[in-house]
Amino acid sequence: MEEELKEWIPKSNLPIKRFFNTSGKIYRDLGLKNKLDDMADEEKIKVLSSDGMLVKRPILVGEDKVLVGFKEGEWEEIL
Numbered sequence: 001m002e003e004e005l006k007e008w009i010p011k012s013n014l015p016i017k018r019f020f021n022t023s024g025k026i027y028r029d030l031g032l033k034n035k036l037d038d039m040a041d042e043e044k045i046k047v048l049s050s051d052g053m054l055v056k057r058p059i060l061v062g063e064d065k066v067l068v069g070f071k072e073g074e075w076e077e078i079l
Helices: 002-012 025-029 032-038 041-050 072-078
Strands: 059-061 066-068
Touching: 002 041, 002 059, 002 066, 025 032, 066 072
Parallel strands: none
Antiparallel strands: 059 066
């Protein structure tokens, strides 16, 4: 999953933080709210790829666009 994230994140034009499921138990248990700002991007990607429950869903991956989480307006525009 790490390689996919490295491909998806730049395509999304979003900060890596948007890929985290911030309302998930694992996110809270790891205390990531207080750690992410001090982490390098490579470290954030490694943490994200360590457990699928950390990744925000749904993710839509297209040829030149990646959408993370459901925001109706964004999805309507792309689909």
